[in-house]
Each structure stands twice: as C-alpha cells, then as structure tokens.
Amino acid sequence: MPHPMLELYGVHRSRATRNVWLALEAGIDLQIVPVELAGRVADPLAADAPLNTKSPAFLAINPMGGVPVLKDGDLVVSQSLAINLHLARAYGGDLGPRDLTEAAQIDQWTLFAATDVEAHTLRIQTLVGKGATDDALAEAAEKYARPLTALEGYLADHSYLVGDRFTVADINLCEILRYATAMKGAYAPYPATQAYLARQQARPAFKQMWALREAEGRAAAGH
Numbered sequence: 001m002p003h004p005m006l007e008l009y010g011v012h013r014s015r016a017t018r019n020v021w022l023a024l025e026a027g028i029d030l031q032i033v034p035v036e037l038a039g040r041v042a043d044p045l046a047a048d049a050p051l052n053t054k055s056p057a058f059l060a061i062n063p064m065g066g067v068p069v070l071k072d073g074d075l076v077v078s079q080s081l082a083i084n085l086h087l088a089r090a091y092g093g094d095l096g097p098r099d100l101t102e103a104a105q106i107d108q109w110t111l112f113a114a115t116d117v118e119a120h121t122l123r124i125q126t127l128v129g130k131g132a133t134d135d136a137l138a139e140a141a142e143k144y145a146r147p148l149t150a151l152e153g154y155l156a157d158h159s160y161l162v163g164d165r166f167t168v169a170d171i172n173l174c175e176i177l178r179y180a181t182a183m184k185g186a187y188a189p190y191p192a193t194q195a196y197l198a199r200q201q202a203r204p205a206f207k208q209m210w211a212l213r214e215a216e217g218r219a220a221a222g223h
C-alpha cells in the first residue's frame with residue numbers, strides 16, 4: 001500500500017522489533033534511523049558518540065529517552081505499542097481493526113500485554129541474564145501465572161486474539177511473551193500459549209525481523 005515516508009528511530013535490538021515485524025507483515029516501508037541504546041555506547045555524550053538515547057538531539061524528539069519513535073510526516077509517536085496500533089490502523093489493512101468492536105479488542109489485548117504481562121516477562125529475562133537461581137526463577141514464574149492462566153484459557157479455543165485472523169494484537173502480545181522464553185520451559189505448563197507463540201514465530205515476517213536483528217548484533221560485535 002503506498003504511504004508517506006515513515007522513519008523509525010531505534011535499533012533492531014530493542015522494542016523496535018515489534019514495529020519491524022508489523023511493517024514486514026504489511027509491506028510497509030519503514031526507514032530505520034539508527035539510535036543506539038545509551039547503555040551500549042562507551043561515552044554516550046561524547047562529541048563523536050553515535051546518536052543514542054541520551055543524545056540531546058534524540059531527547060528533543062523523545063524526552064523519555066526511549067526507542068522506538070516513529071515519524072510519520074508531522075506526527076511523532078513514541079511508545080512501541082502505540083506505534084504499532086497507528087501503523088496497523090493507518091497502513092496495515094487487515095492487521096488493524098475492521099470496526100469499533102475489533103478496535104476495542106485490539107486495545108484490550110495490547111494493554112493486557114503492556115500492563116499485565118510485560119513486567120513479568122522482562123523480569124524473567126533479566127533474571128536469566130543474571131544467572132539467577134532456579135528458586136528465584138520459579139518465584140518469578142509463579143507471579144506470572146495469573147495473566148498466563150487467563151491467556152491459556154482464551155487460547156484453548158482461539159487461534160488468534162481478535163477476529164479469527166492474525167492482527168496487530170498478536171504481534172503486540174507475542175513480542176512481549178517472547179522475553180520469558182529466555183527461561184527454559186517457561187510456557188511448558190501452558191500448552192495452548194506455547195503453541196500459539198510458536199505458530200506466530202514461524203511466520204516468515206517474524207523470521208525476517210529476527211534475521212535483521214541478528215545481523216545487527218553481529219555487526220555491532222564487529223563480525
């Protein structure tokens with residue numbers, strides 16, 4: 001679908017993955033403007049530092065100092081999930097809502113992901129990264145059980161979250177569920193959720209997004 005020039009400030013190794021996945025699903029041409037995470041830059045405020053999340057020029061665009069940020073003409077949108085909702089509605093065809101009912105359902109699942117799931121999955125990912133004990137991981141998994149049990153019940157008889165088709169709601173939730181896969185067997189007690197996530201991650205656009213992310217990681221590591 002023809003659309004105006006869309007610029008996404010960020011890097012593939014960030015929450016921009018969810019926007020890149022959606023863009024690849026919808027055939028949206030998203031130009032990446034590289035903005036590195038400050039924590040990955042030796043001296044983020046040095047004169048020769050690459051544009052990063054602490055650069056004054058980037059803070060002028062997003063005072064929160066977080067990527068991604070979308071520029072769509074004069075419209076500047078931060079918050080990765082809001083960016084996806086906008087892209088889906090404006091340029092995503094059936095990835096977006098067909099009516100107000102679907103719009104409410106997409107919002108519901110997106111906010112479920114942001115407010116009921118993300119803190120748990122990020123915590124689990126961080127604990128795994130720090131080499132936490134099995135006990136600490138089990139405790140984090142236990143705290144994650146409530147939203148997962150609710151989701152498992154829904155997915156037991158739904159293939160997708162909204163409208164019996166793949167939508168932006170699935171991208172928004174799956175990218176947030178993904179963090180907890182750092183913990184081996186995190187979704188094993190939730191077979192419908194595990195199978196749902198595996199199905200979405202088998203989509204060509206997800207794999208393309210992941211390849212871009214890995215290529216960026218290799219380039220950053222200097223090989």
Ligand SMILES: N[C@@H](CCC(=O)N[C@@H](CS)C(=O)NCC(=O)O)C(=O)O
Binds near residue numbers: 037053054065
């Ligand atoms: N809720 C925001 C979070 C944005 C955010 O914190 N992004 C991280 C990268 S995923 C970041 O830019 N961190 C700043 C930094 O590390 O300097 C969103 O979903 O866009």
